[in-house]
Amino acid sequence: MSERKTYQVLAEAFSQEGVTTCFALLGDANMNWATTLAGLGTRMIYVRHEHCAVASAMAYARKTGDVGVATVTCGPGLTQILTALPAAVRARLPLVIFAGEAPLKATWYNQAIDQAPFIRAAGATYQPLHHPSHMAEAIRDAFLEARTTSRPVVVGVPFDLQDLRWEGPDVLPVPSRDLVPKVGAIPPHSDDVARAAELIGSAKRIVVMAGMGAVAAGAGFACRRLAERCDALLATTLPARGLFHDDPFSIGIVGGFSSAAARELLGEADLVIGVGTILAHHNAEGGKLFGQAHVLQIDVEPLTVSQGRIAADSHIRADARLGVEALMEAIEQRQPRWRSAQTARLIRETPIDPEPFAAEPGLHDPRDVVEALEANMPVEWEMVNSSGHCSFYFAHMRSRPQERFLTIREFGAIGNGISFAIGVAAARPDQTVVLFDGDGSLMMHIQEIETIRRHGMNILICVLNDGAYGSEIHKLRSEGLSDEGAVFGRPDFASIANGFGIGGATVKHLTDLPRLIAEFGRAGGAAIWDFPVSDKVISPVIRKAHPPGRHG
Missing domain, CATH: 3.40.50.970 (Thiamin diphosphate (ThDP)-binding fold, Pyr/PP domains)
Structure with missing residues (x-):
């Protein structure tokens, strides 16, 4: 025994x-x-x-x-x-x-x-x-x-x-x-490909939108070639953001997080090809974002209804890469019209969010913080985006590829960021991990700073500190209600970090970032950088769902 x-x-x-x-x-x-x-x-x-x-x-x-x-x-x-x-x-x-x-x-x-x-x-x-x-x-x-x-x-x-x-x-x-079945990727049926080719032939303005299924299948290159062949723009779902970060004809994220340029161009599309995506409710803003377009889905599990709405009109059942490659072979090369210098300039030069907000003395505009971080942080550092009001801004760091930028927000819960950073640091122990979070989200599990220090993880936390639950204060204000229940004051994260035995800084001047980043890159370890930001700057996500002053 x-x-x-x-x-x-x-x-x-x-x-x-x-x-x-x-x-x-x-x-x-x-x-x-x-x-x-x-x-x-x-x-x-x-x-x-x-x-x-x-x-x-x-x-x-x-x-x-x-x-x-x-x-x-x-x-x-x-x-x-x-x-x-x-x-x-x-x-x-x-x-x-x-x-x-x-x-x-x-x-x-x-x-x-x-x-x-x-x-x-x-x-x-x-x-x-x-x-x-x-x-x-x-x-x-x-x-x-x-x-x-x-x-x-x-x-x-x-x-x-x-x-x-x-x-x-x-x-x-x-x-x-x-015991995992050793099976090959699912190829498309020729009849499905032929019908999809006819759709492309009759469409004038096409968007090829890739999701995590496309990432998993290694379909990024095929999507680029398909877009070139049919004069289409490229885009991704939020979890797959950055897959086409270096393509001049990528409009970025499709969904509630879409940029101003993406919204304008999606409004012109008459065919959206969703590759390896479940076509979630937020992905189409409930049908408002590209509701005029015919939607063709390429996926191993095709669907018509997704999260309470009719999401796809036509389908190719196939592995994302094989489906895209077959479709590319079935269509003729089109003359580039939408993929023009004018379109590329619109994508490149239009601010992600052009809405003007008055400056507040001693406080940053969160958009300026993200722009400064984007310009100065090394491209090889691993980025982790949390949830909450601030996550919109960080999602638009244009130079960051999908494989170095983690976004998991399918349940919409804040408070996960620090845990996600720990998970990435465990998976990439030789890399510097940068967490982007809000003050309300970070405070939910601030005790894990001790975990980071104890395990010797190389994690830099950049927190947009508006002293409140960012989404909630704007929703309350739009309803004409008191925001008292969502305003808590600005924690001194530099002191909190020092109390846990890691580095801490309050970044009052964005011109200090090149020096701070260089010093952190040399020293490594862990730190929290506190960026005091205005609570008057409202993200497009909240502005559209809760227009300011509608009850005023």
Whole structure:
């Protein structure tokens, strides 16, 4: 009979899956397992809050293309992750989360809760592991599900069962990597391509818009060639922003974050080709952004209705790259008309947001902050954009390619930025990571500054500090309501940073940025730079949804 405990075998099962990094917060129901996993060589990133463990694993999964792994204890440990989980589900990120469960043999346990309904309500899979002899195989199957469905799987293991002597098979099951179907990319049907070619032939102004499916399929180059061939402009969804950052005919982001030039040009389009995208509600602003255009979708899972609206009119079912390449071969080269010097100049010279706002003494316009950071930060640094009012401005750093700029905001929750930065730093330990965040979002999990320092991560946090929840103050003001409930004053982030043992600076003059960036590049480490910004500058996203003074 084996002398090993069950938790040891479960840790070995995770290790066999190739888990090199795990984001963890320990408690009674996972500490034995996690300690064993660390002893097997897995790097453990010990965070201060359970939400941050899962959110960090999300960014790690996006950056590595592998399964992100996190662990929390049972009961309150598990309920803390319920904001991160829906975001991971909607962003289609593969995660496996080891969660303890209350001991089965206890007649009463303070932290006992029926965990499955919480996880399933968030859209993730919950697998209770209550049969020790099958647990190793169940772990393998959890990884297999995460890999093949690109969704989070939570495994719950009662910690009294974890402590049992292992009586199952002596040999671990074949790892999930060996069981993922070895199949080729889906080619398009010739009839679908022929119909799509006719659409292109009759269209006058075309936009080729790529999503994360195009990124995953390596379809960026094919999209560029298709656009050149059919006189089309290029664009991306928000998560795929930067895929065509260096193309003069890229209008950037399509959706609520669209620039002024993009909005103007999308209003002229009569055909939008969505490549590897679910055509989300925000992507089309509920149909307002390019509602006059026929939408052709190229995707392995074509759809007509997406997030409550008819989103696509025609379809090619195919891998993004193969579908685009086949369509390119089926059409003739068109004379460039829309792809003109005038269009390129409009894209290049039109301000992202030309709305004028009065300057406030001693405060920055957030647009000026982003422009200065864009002009001075090294191109090889890894960028992480959080959520909230400030995220619009940072999304428009034109020189930053998609592979060095992380955006995950499918659930619309603030407070994730610092966790995402930790996940990227774990995935890119040799790079400098720059987090762009707002003061309200950063304060939600400010305790993770200690995690960054303790693990020696090279992270620079640039915070636009308007002393409030930025989106909420503008919404309240537009409704003619008091903004008192969303205004909290401006935290002194430089002092907060110093208190945690990292660098801190309040940037009062943007002309200081070249010096500050050069010094940080030489020294490395971690720091927070506090940019005091005006709370009177309203992003286009809020202005359109909540016009100022409409109730005045």
